[in-house]
Amino acid sequence: MGGKGFFDKVYGVEGADETRALYDDWADSYEDDVAEQGYATPMRLARALAAQSHDLSRPILDFGCGTGLSGGALVQAGFTAIDGADLSSEMLARAREKEIYRDLRVIEADGPLPFAPGDYAAVAAIGVIGSGAAPIAVFDRIMDTLGPGCLFGFSFNDHTLAEPEYEARVTAALDGGQAKLLVSEYGDHLPGLNMKSRIYVLEKK
Numbered sequence: 001m002g003g004k005g006f007f008d009k010v011y012g013v014e015g016a017d018e019t020r021a022l023y024d025d026w027a028d029s030y031e032d033d034v035a036e037q038g039y040a041t042p043m044r045l046a047r048a049l050a051a052q053s054h055d056l057s058r059p060i061l062d063f064g065c066g067t068g069l070s071g072g073a074l075v076q077a078g079f080t081a082i083d084g085a086d087l088s089s090e091m092l093a094r095a096r097e098k099e100i101y102r103d104l105r106v107i108e109a110d111g112p113l114p115f116a117p118g119d120y121a122a123v124a125a126i127g128v129i130g131s132g133a134a135p136i137a138v139f140d141r142i143m144d145t146l147g148p149g150c151l152f153g154f155s156f157n158d159h160t161l162a163e164p165e166y167e168a169r170v171t172a173a174l175d176g177g178q179a180k181l182l183v184s185e186y187g188d189h190l191p192g193l194n195m196k197s198r199i200y201v202l203e204k205k
C-alpha cells in the first residue's frame with residue numbers, strides 16, 4: 001500500500017489492535033508520507049512546549065513517539081532528555097535508529113502508563129490522541145497521572161475536533177481545576193491534505 005492508502009485508512013481505524021497493526025504496516029513509509037504532506041504539528045507543538053518550559057534539560061516523555069519525528073522536533077526545540085513510548089514496535093524500531101531517545105518502550109493500550117507522577121517535567125502526545133490514533137480515555141489517564149506543575153502538550157487534528165467529546169474533555173479538565181491552559185493554537189497539520197490541528201499546552205495543578 002502506498003502513502004495515500006494509509007491516509008485513507010488511518011482515520012477509520014478502531015481499537016488498539018487495529019491501530020497497532022496499521023502503524024506496524026505504515027512504519028516503513030510513514031516519515032516520507034507525512035513529510036510529503038508537510039506534517040507541521042510536531043514542530044509547532046515542540047516549540048510551544050519549549051517556550052513554556054523552565055528547563056529544557058529536565059526529562060520529557062514523547063508519548064506515542066512513532067518513528068521519532070516528534071522526538072526530532074523536541075530535539076530541535078532544545079529538549080535534551082527525551083524518552084519515548086508507543087504501541088507499535090515497528091514504529092519504535094525506526095525511532096530507535098535515530099539515537100535521540102534516552103529510553104524507548106513498547107506499551108499496551110490498556111496496560112500501565114509508562115510513567116509515574118513526578119517522573120517527567122513534560123509529556124508530549126503529538127498526533128496521538130483522537131481520530132487516527134488513541135481514544136480520549138488516554139487523555140484522561142495521562143491527565144490523572146501527571147504530577148503537579150507538569151506540562152502536557154497534545155494536538156487534535158480536524159477529524160478529532162469534529163468530534164465534540166475530545167474538546168469537551170479538555171474543557172472539563174480546565175473547568176474542574178485539574179489543569180491550567182497555557183497554549184491553544186489552531187494551525188497547519190498536514191497542509192498537503194488541507195488538514196489543520198489545534199495544539200494545546202496544559203499545566204497540571
Ligand SMILES: C[S@@+](CC[C@H](N)C(=O)[O-])C[C@H]1O[C@@H](n2cnc3c(N)ncnc32)[C@H](O)[C@@H]1O
Binds near residue numbers: 065070085108135
Ligand atoms: C500519527 S502517529 C504520530 C507519531 C509521532 N508522534 C509523530 O508525530 O510522528 C500516532 C502514533 O500513536 C501511536 N498510538 C496510537 N494509540 C496509542 C496508544 N493508545 N498509546 C500509545 N501510542 C499510541 C501509534 O502507534 C502511532 O505511532
